[in-house]
Amino acid sequence: MSDYYEILGINKNASIQEIKQAFRNLAQKYHPDKKGGNAEKFREINEAYQTLSDAEKRKMYDQYGPAFNQAQAKGGFSGFDNFRDWASWAEAMKENGNKFDFGDFGFGNLGDLFENIFSRDEDSSFRGFRKKTKSPFQKQGKDIEIELAIDFREAVFGTEKEIKLEKYVKCDDCAGLGTEPGTKFNICPQCGGRGQILTSQNTFFGTFQTSSICPECRGQGKIPEKKCKKCQGKGRIKNLSKIKIKIPAGIGQGQTIKFFQQGEAGESGAISGDLYVTVLIRTDPEFIRQGNDIFSQKEISISQAILGDKIEIKTIDGFLKLKIPPGTSSGQSFKLKNKGIIYLSSFKNKIKERGDHIVKIKIKIPKNLTKKQKKLLEELKQEGL
Ligand SMILES: [Zn+2]
Ligand SMILES: [Zn+2]
DSSP, X not given: OOOHHHHHTOOTTOOHHHHHHHHHHHHHHXXXXXXXXXXXXXXXXXXXXXXXXXXXXXXXXXXXXXXXXXXXXXXXXXXXXXXXXXXXXXXXXXXXXXXXXXXXXXXXXXXXXXXXXXXXXXXXXXXXXXXXXXXXXXOOOXXXXXXXXXXXXXXXXXXXXXXXXXXXXXXXTTTTSOBOTTOOEEEOTTTTTXXXXXXXXXXXXXXXXXXXXOTTTTTSSEEESSBOTTTTTSSEXXXXXXXXXXXXXXXXXXXXXXXXXXXXXXXXGOOOOOEEEEEEEXXXXXXXXXXXXXXXEEEEOHHHHHHOEEEEEEETTEEEEEEEOXXXXXXXXXXXXXXXXXXXXXXXXXXXXBOOEEEEEEEXXXXXXOHHHHHHHHHHHHTTO
């Protein structure tokens, strides 16, 4: 999902008049009943307008990003009755110092991107707070975890990949609601709309009441009058989906990127799971990566080593000149400062910090000498070299 302001083609300070105008123009253009209309686009525009035209919702959106609107679109953030509940929950999350990120990662900016990347060693704590985003009240979509192999250069410069996943997606016939289009919901007869049922248990110590999710409506409190034919009322269907993901420059071996709500769709419009992509980087024939530094080897001749020279070094930026001082020995290393891989964190600081490129020199010992070379070396030998 893109940014609402982007969808409407307005800037963040747009006035309510500008928002209305932008919506009117776009809605006319993309209305599905029109020739050349686009239902998906229209839905997006409408969703963006619903949020930005409401001062309070807009404020929430500005503060918390797209997760807020997704919650709205699905009729509550996985079990929260209204967005005020959701907001206080979000506020509490913030106060707890949790790094929960509301940013939409696939198309978000790189600052958001960074927040969503973590290494395996941080994994356990990460998983800890991931659980907090789950609600027991609705059948959320499952998270999907995959591994993705990319080339060395793709990791260095960043890349965009299209991945294919067989997963549950929202049923577009009923927009995930599970009702046959044109029909309505009825209050669940089993729980009377509460979504939960109380059961009493008589024990030696007295009567205990426990509440559990209503199995009839799965905690929704309402059931479709007529179930959607396409999804049998589940609100989701299995589908082969293509997902475009952005991998930032500087991603490290084994790091995992979280793509917010790109996992499986939930039942009955419940919130989707997240997609976790662990990046595996293929080795390169010329460069070795260690953290954000790059190592390579360069062969030079005996005379270059003795007399010194200016040589060309292949780096990720292309060929660069390096001055080799006279008397360089085999195995000696030279550092090309800031010619290594960009630090992911530097996107956040807006100063692009990079690692270094370290070149290890290897002196080539010639095997087959010409007559002249042999003669010259004999002379050098006489000179004590
Ligand atoms: Zn459906
Ligand atoms: Zn029920």
